[in-house]
Amino acid sequence: MARKIVEIDLSGHGIRVEECPEDLRLLGGRGLTSTSIQRETDPLCHPLAPENLLVIAPGLLAGTGLSSANRLSAGAKSPLTGGIKEANSGGTAAFKLARLGIAALKFRGAAPRGRCLGLRVSREGCRLEDLGFLAGKGIYQTAEALRERFGARVGLIIAGPAGEMRMSTACLSVTDPEGEPCRNLGRGGLGAVAGAKGLKAVIIDDEGAEFRPHDPEATKALIRDFAARLKAHPVTGEKFPKYGTAMTLMNVNKLGGLPTRNFSAGSFEGAEGLSGDRLYETISSRGGQYAHGCMPGCVIRCSNKYVDPAGKAVVGSLDFETIGLLGANLGLGDLDQVAELNKLCNDIGVDTMETGAALGVLAEGGLFAFGDFPRVRDLIQEIGQGTPLGRLIGSGAAACGRAYGLDRVPTVKGQSMAAYDPRAIKGLGLTYALSPMGADHTAGNAITLAVDPTDPRVQLEAVRELHWKYTALDTLGICIFTGRVSLANPELIEQAVRVITGWAASWAELLELGKRILHRERDFNRRAGFTAAHDRLPGFMLREALPPNHEVFDVPQADLDSFYDFDREGQLD
């Protein structure tokens, strides 16, 4: 089926649908968002200006029941970092867009200030809807109202109040199979780009649509084989479904890499209360749901539905990065408290990681005491209310550090780190420093590598290859949590590309594709003014030893400079 690109000019110049051009035909997800932005966006534009292109693209393999292969990417110039940004999420939107034959939605221009628009996408075509009645409304209320108006089966992508107020940490929320808006295109402020354009939501109705893979019978067989292999693996078949991503928390704590009280320690005395074991016990004893799939077809099901002591739904899904940054990093050791904060952030539409990091910085600056849950809750509510202090928090950790005159600020390129301190897990430091996206663990989560995480010398090659692999997975729309099976057996990925798209790409060619996309992202950043000086961790991590293991980040700076040797002189394009 020929895929389409939909161009939406929100300045009032209409909607155009065209066939995907030949040179983009074999791109999806991150490959398509980043390539479009590199080619079509002025790197010097203001991220909130109408000239900033917002691209939403399902992964290349989206549309079938292949496990964990329906991820959605969104990209633009980031209001948080000033560089290129791609964020991806689960949910149902990618599956539905692919079934409608859509390779990408490209949003240009901006609606007149005060307008609040939705784009409805269905078999009948694409239409802009006036959503003025939802202006300023929270994500949950918006999702409920849109499902009531357009049908309970629609998939939604929503900007919350933080996005409408154009805050740099605003995310876009995507609905899961039950319609809960809890899967986030979280990082880099893409919600603010949508808000600046007057775009409140994308409503995707795939009723009557059908996705036809290149080889339907072989696709069915692959879906069965891949699912069986994922279920047979002890991590993807047993640990992820039971403990979710929180299964990693005690391990990170033991390594001394769990951000605690604004990255001043790497081990938290309350870690047990935030662990995967505690999460599983709590959810199962209260009648919540573990082993929940965030998208159609996923058999790993690392997601969950967290409930309160009375069994009432609180938030789906409570995950490791949020637990680390809204929990240990703020001195909070109670999952119920973290779940409540998570829900608040989701409703306002802000990145939980950046919010936890920003609040950690403000606690260090003396605004409140670590461990003061009521104060943390009030401060997050201030983000949604748009108070001056709320707007500062919603501008991210780097902005909070500047406002309070602090240099202990855990950011790279203006974006906060995830819940791994790179002094204890050196490979993550390379990823944070060198990803074109800022401190983003999903660019190459080095904790998965079979190397000594504390050895500064053995990481470079392995992390570099990880970046190529993850960029390829993000382009195909395959969840990185399949890695223990998919990356360990790349012939499965080759097979998936072949039977779904007809493209007989070798794994080596897919890694080359990953390299080329990284090159395009770096090229955009270079033209936006980024230099090697931006590929560095904050100085305090090089000089302050992190308790309890007293590690500093000691990967040689020359290694950082040689990381992109494969891309000298831009020879890849």
Ligand code: SF4
């Ligand atoms: S493994 Fe988890 S994050 Fe990945 S697709 Fe499945 S439920 Fe979603």
